[in-house]
Amino acid sequence: MFPAGKWYPSEILFEDAKKLCFLVAQQELRNPITQMTDFYTIDDFSGTGLRHLPVCTLQNMLLLLHVSFLYVHSSPEELLNYFPAYMLPEKYGGTLKDYYDFDWYRKANEEHNNFPPGGQKNLF
Numbered sequence: 001m002f003p004a005g006k007w008y009p010s011e012i013l014f015e016d017a018k019k020l021c022f023l024v025a026q027q028e029l030r031n032p033i034t035q036m037t038d039f040y041t042i043d044d045f046s047g048t049g050l051r052h053l054p055v056c057t058l059q060n061m062l063l064l065l066h067v068s069f070l071y072v073h074s075s076p077e078e079l080l081n082y083f084p085a086y087m088l089p090e091k092y093g094g095t096l097k098d099y100y101d102f103d104w105y106r107k108a109n110e111e112h113n114n115f116p117p118g119g120q121k122n123l124f
Contacts, residue, residue: 005047014055018063027108042079042092 007017028034073079076092088094 002041003044003047004052005045005049007052009051009055014060031111040083042088 002021012020028039076088079088079092080094083094085094086096089096089099
C-alpha cells in the first residue's frame with residue numbers, strides 16, 4: 001500500500017520517489033516466487049492536495065498509465081472484487097490488522113544477495 005497523501009514533495013523529491021518505487025519493484029521481480037505469482041500495490045490517493053499538483057504533469061501521468069495497470073475505485077468495498085479480505089487492511093474493508101512488518105523488510109534486505117540483478121550464478 002502506498003499512501004500518496006502522506007508524501008510531501010518538499011521533503012522527498014518526485015524524481016527520488018520514482019527511483020525508490022522502481023528499486024522496490026525491481027527487487028520484488030528478482031524473487032522467483034514473485035515472478036510466478038505477481039504482485040500488486042494499492043495506491044491510496046486520499047489526503048492528496050495542492051502540494052501534489054506540480055508533479056501531476058502529462059509526462060508523469062503517462063508514465064503512471066504505461067507502467068501499471070490501473071483500477072480506479074470510488075470506495076474501498078470495490079477492492080474486495082479484486083483482493084480477498086485477508087489481504088486488505090481494515091481501512092479498505094479487509095481483515096488485515098497489522099500489515100507493516102519491519103522484520104519482513106529486514107529479511108527481504110538479507111535476501112537481496114540471493115537474487116542479484118543478473119540472476120543466480122550458474123553452478124555448471
